[in-house]
Amino acid sequence: MGxxxxxxxxxxxxxxxLPTILHQARLISKDLSPKPAMSDSNSASNAAQSFIVVYxxxxxxxxxxxxxxxxxxxxxxxxxRYDAVFKGFSAKMKPECLQSLQGDDAIDYIEPDQVMSIQxxxxxxx
Numbered sequence: 001m002g003x004x005x006x007x008x009x010x011x012x013x014x015x016x017x018l019p020t021i022l023h024q025a026r027l028i029s030k031d032l033s034p035k036p037a038m039s040d041s042n043s044a045s046n047a048a049q050s051f052i053v054v055y056x057x058x059x060x061x062x063x064x065x066x067x068x069x070x071x072x073x074x075x076x077x078x079x080x081r082y083d084a085v086f087k088g089f090s091a092k093m094k095p096e097c098l099q100s101l102q103g104d105d106a107i108d109y110i111e112p113d114q115v116m117s118i119q120x121x122x123x124x125x126x
Contacts, residue, residue, distance in 0.1 A: 048076065048092040050113035055087040059106040064089070067104070071097055079113070 055064060068078055068089055076093035090113050101107060 048094050050092050052090045052111045052113045053088050054108045056108045059087050063106040
């Protein structure tokens, strides 16, 4: 007896919505634009910031690896590589490196890597 007996459970479909959820969260938020790190120096706008790079389903591993190598060459630091739910990686990178990735046809979107939360609404919920 399988756990999915009688249920419309399809693992590959239940895992795919994460990039869509990330994209919708970006649209819902009023301002997810990257903020410069707080610093005493004037170089705050040039500081490395964390991002999640999400690729289109059609992107190849070679395209992704090329971008990872580019980030590392430009002094960035790769955090995680995502392969199971969506194609992508997280990285700390400088604005110049981010700009070089933007507009690439293999990339679906680039999000600031930050903690998001959902605040409950006040009221009874009825």
